[in-house]
Amino acid sequence: METLAKKQIVYDYVANCLSVNDKADLEAEMQINSELRQEVARMILKRLQDEQRVRKHSEKVETDRIEVQKAALKKENNISIKDAIKQKWGKLLENILSN
Secondary structure, three states: OOOHHHHHHHHHHHOOOOOHHHHHHHHHHHHHOHHHHHHHHHHHHHHHHHHHHHHHHHHHHHHHHHHHHHHHHHHHHHHHHHHHHHHHHHHHHHHHHHO
8 A cells, every 4th residue: 555545445445435436436546456455444444343242242231231131120029029928927926926
């Protein structure tokens, strides 16, 4: 890659931000220039890898959020179950003591 402007054009191509004419010009140049073709391929691969990392991170964050919600619900349910058990034990003890 020779110039900063050319790198920007490649970056814009990978990001799908080029005009139709600029895209066609770059693709024609890639047919001739194997170094340019390899640079574009590297940038596309890097972008795909970055997107995959972001996707995996987002999935992990969502999984963690769901686990936290489940734990909070379980804690709420355990408290109500404990209260129910205390009430039942209290009634059982009252029945035993009254007999």
